[in-house]
Amino acid sequence: MNQVIDLILNHRSIRKFEEQLLSTEQIETIVKSAQAASTSSFIQAYSIIGVKNLDAKRKLAEIAGNQSYVESNGHLFVFCADLHRHELVAEMENQDLMRSLQSTEKFMVALIDASLAAQNAVIAAESMGLGACYIGGLRNNLEAVCELLKVPQRVIPLFGVVVGYPAQQTDKKPRLPLENVYHEETYQPSKETYEQQLKEYNELISEYYHERTNGKRKDTWTAQMAQMLHSPKRMYMKEFVEKKGYNLE
Incomplete structure (x- = not known):
């Protein structure tokens, strides 16, 4: 480094x-x-x-x-x-x-x-x-x-x-898993793998918000994105x- x-x-x-x-x-x-x-x-x-x-x-x-x-x-x-x-x-x-x-x-x-x-x-x-x-x-x-x-x-x-x-x-906000962002040779379209990675990331983000706000927030990344994208801006x-x-x- x-x-x-x-x-x-x-x-x-x-x-x-x-x-x-x-x-x-x-x-x-x-x-x-x-x-x-x-x-x-x-x-x-x-x-x-x-x-x-x-x-x-x-x-x-x-x-x-x-x-x-x-x-x-x-x-x-x-x-x-x-x-x-x-x-x-x-x-x-x-x-x-x-x-x-x-x-x-x-x-x-x-x-x-x-x-x-x-x-x-x-x-x-x-x-x-x-x-x-x-x-x-x-x-x-x-x-x-x-x-x-x-x-x-x-x-x-x-x-x-x-x-x-x-x-x-x-605090440093956790990013998506590297495996969810980086693909080698071709795009990896496995729906099951993506969903599992996002579920694990949801847990990480929820914990991040919980600690940062003393329990006032526990929302997940997918829920946050769905709410934001629901109303076009x-x-x-x-x-x-x-x-x-x-x-x-």
């Missing part, structure tokens, strides 16, 4: 921070680390918006479901899928790139590029003794987020990442993405 692997394996989401802002050097180091991530065909189809303004943070916190840590943190990064600059590429090179920019493939490239960059950013932050938490709740109302952040066409805010000095440490997304000029072919 080396220090990098130990850092990755001990990741946990931090949702309470000290009242200390990140320095310019820390922010730039995190962004440079994000930029060092792999990018499909060197397209670099993402942008990162740093939010310091407290009023803007407060509004984003409300959009995200009144999550206080979206407002109170060391710095808020918003990761965006971004093919806007590639429209400029088309103009500069006098090329018609519209069909490619509107394709589902390039939409996937932008999502993947942004996600890889964000994970690099989080690892970099944690290596500096900081904590972080992903904020998917920004997608509750992307129209409002876009207006607030003044993003142009073909830019979609995907999620936020709050970073700061941890005010408390949370953010069903405006397809229309919004297409309006932004993505996923049209």
Whole structure:
């Protein structure tokens, strides 16, 4: 085990921070680390918006479901899928790139590029003794987020990442069994094996919640997932993405 692997394996989401802002050097180091991530065909189809303004943070916190840590943190990064600059590429090179920019493939490239960059950013932050938490709740109302952040066409805010000095440490949440996630050669579709693994995982998660909440929670993972997925969320997304000029072919 080396220090990098130990850092990755001990990741946990931090949702309470000290009242200390990140320095310019820390922010730039995190962004440079994000930029060092792999990018499909060197397209670099993402942008990162740093939010310091407290009023803007407060509004984003409300959009995200009144999550206080979206407002109170060391710095808020918003990761965006971004093919806007590639429209400029088309103009500069006098090329018609519209069909490619509107394709589902390039939409996937932008999502993947942004996600890889964000994970690099989080690892970099944690290596500096900081904590972080992903904020998917920004997608509750992307129209409002876009207006607030003044993003142009073909830019979609995907999620936020709050970073700061941890005010408390949370327990490490157990992940699915490796055997349930990792397959060799082909996908292993044994229903019986999957169900047995999930039953064992349910017991582990139930025990985790029981200990963490002093017996107030004992829900299982499958029950939690079934409840969450029962009511579809953010069903405006397809229309919004297409309006932004993505996923049209």
